Amino acid sequence: MENFNLTKRANTLLCACALLAASPTAFAEWMGNTDVSIQHDSNINNGELDSDVREATSLSMDVSATDFFALEDGKNVSVTLNAKGEGFDHYSGLNNLALGASLSLRKKWGLGPLVPWVGASLSTAHLNYANNIRNGWRHQFALRSGKRITERFNVQGELMAEQRDAKPLAPDIPWLSGDVFSQTSQALSLNAEYVLNDGMFMTVGTMLRRGGIAATSTESQRTIDASTAAAADPVLSFGPHVYAYRLDGTTRGLSANMTFNLLDPHSTLRVSLARFLTHANGGINYTKNVQMISWNHNF
């Protein structure tokens, strides 16, 4: 029932975004954005033991259209519709298409590039995987704030609450729910951006996330005891007795990006490195490294 209500709310947001985006406003600006990236995840299944850890590389393309409304007093509203497709080298069941919409508000406290700003966004997306056990809705609410300290140095922070709603799976372990992919989490991230020269800037960031995690690993009593849900995972099935578990844990992450302005001011190339360390209930700890290279073009 709760899932039905959330889905209904997500559909309402999608419809509202579509209506706002379609409304003929003289001062609205349409912006298109394309992002193509290759990402390597050293631990795609969030496994703890070396024998469980699986790496994967994915190619993704994200296309979005934003209707931007500049309002008086430094406020603006934007509505974005986006589609992201992702394909994996192994584990074709993880190939997915996410269709979503978001509504963002932003306010600058004054005039000029160095004044602080605050913002909020509400977004929803439907995730459609090649193997449908992970299918579902992802809802995010974020509060953001930032300030450019100088022309070269910019800082911003974000507090995000996320809820994922998937169709509950049949429980394989009698006393545990099969609803592995329905999760809630909260994340705080801080980023600092530094312009190195006219065509290059770097960003370093840190994040702290608390909440649900889906980890696929070989069955063990320790993992079962720490889990709040478990189900067979045919997508990442790298051996017998492999299950997807829902764990609660805290993830700490560090990231560093280098962004290069390409031939024109509308294109950038970004190289990102990130490392995450997760401490889950039951003393289950795992790490993952994510490397990404992406090309972005806005028009």
Added chain:
Amino acid sequence: MQKRYLTFRLMFAVTAIVGAVLSNMSYSAAAELRAFVKDQKGQPVEDAVVLAVPLDEKNKGLFKPPLDTVDQIDKDFIPHVKVVTPGTNVSFPNKDNVRHHVYSFSPAKTFELPLYSGTPAKPVHFDKTGQVTLGCNIHDWMLGYVYVADTPFFGKSLKDGKILIADAPAGEYSVRVWHPDMKGTEEATARKVMLIDAKSASMEWQITLKPVFKIPRASGGSGGGYR
């Protein structure tokens, strides 16, 4: 009778030739100044402004300021540097399909054109000399300059670093260079030159440019996603 007629025709022709020569002389009497501005690496500097300030009283106050424009195209100020004289009214037409909010905090002219599209009804009146830095409160990376010159005799360099100030009256001038990214003061670049009628003078400057750190259009994001 015929002799008198021929004499009259000859006098008319001589008068016409002398008149034409004199007229031509007065047309070409103005002097010109050719300048070249390069940076610390010897590369030509774009958007350098060379200003020739007449030192002779007779050459001052010869200019009537026109109406000028600074466009906003593809979320940039075009031109990046606009040189005007005191009293000029500058219009800021918005040629993008999004509203802009143009402002300046500069002492030479503080103004704000709140959110607008198209051409604002009233141009901005620039009456004090000096540098006016332009920004847009919607698009923080937009940066432009209006330089209000204290002389009507100026020129702005293109990519080749070359500047031509034509039709300057003969006389003595104090000539200097300004660039938005220049290290040091423009006064430190001042030199005197005597411009002579119908002749061209050449000058060259080497200025030191500060590194430019433009606000990026894109944001850095948060790196690899967590799943």
